[in-house]
């Protein structure tokens with residue numbers, strides 16, 4: 284592994300997606316344990332998409348399951364597709380099947396985005412849920428993020444108005460190219476997190492990662508997120524076009 288400092292936080296470059304999954308699982312264990320050393324509950328926002336699935340499965344495995352006090356973890360989501368919770372595209376479903384069903388979380392400690400509801404309603408309800416759990420100005424302890432080939436993260440897609448949203452905590456987003464609605468946490472909430480960990484792998488992410496890490500802040504949506512501590516866990520294939528790595 285190579286650790287390289289960048290304007291956007293430390294970037295850890297691993298050989299492949301499997302090493303990325305292990306490093307991401309170890310990072311969650313490290314950060315959550317650190318929070319729980321001082322506080323009763325650690326608040327974690329999970330990423331959607333496909334990349335984090337391997338990490339979630341690891342965390343649910345015998346090798347990792349006991350390394351986190353899951354009863355003291357509160358789960359949120361960075362974004363959701365506007366589908367029912369049992370739909371194949373649901374981020375909640377993916378996280379539930381890979382992790383949440385396999386660890387001893389408190390019943391009321393999983394806050395999913397109600398993708399089955401009309402998007403504005405689902406967003407407003409999630410904002411309420413976030414404020415009930417975390418107060419007027421939510422400060423999550425750990426936010427896990429992925430990155431799309433266009434540099435989007437959560438459902439903060441290039442060219443969407445939500446990129447400029449500074450008041451709402453959660454917002455509905457119509458994504459033209461996907462012809463579908465999403466609900467996403469907004470830049471201020473993601474940026475208010477104590478720790479943001481970006482996990483991405485594969486050559487299809489190389490253009491976006493290069494633009495993100497070599498470019499000006501906001502050149503792609505993922506670098507609009509500016510948290511107290513940011514870490515990037517990536518593989519060689521994703522980092523191949525990043526000039527700053529040399």
Ligand code: 6PG
Pocket residue numbers: 330331332333334335361362363364374428429430431435436437438
């Ligand atoms: C989603 C995610 C999204 C994801 C990227 C990367 O709901 O899809 O929140 O931001 O992290 O699209 O997705 P992959 O990991 O599948 O490449």
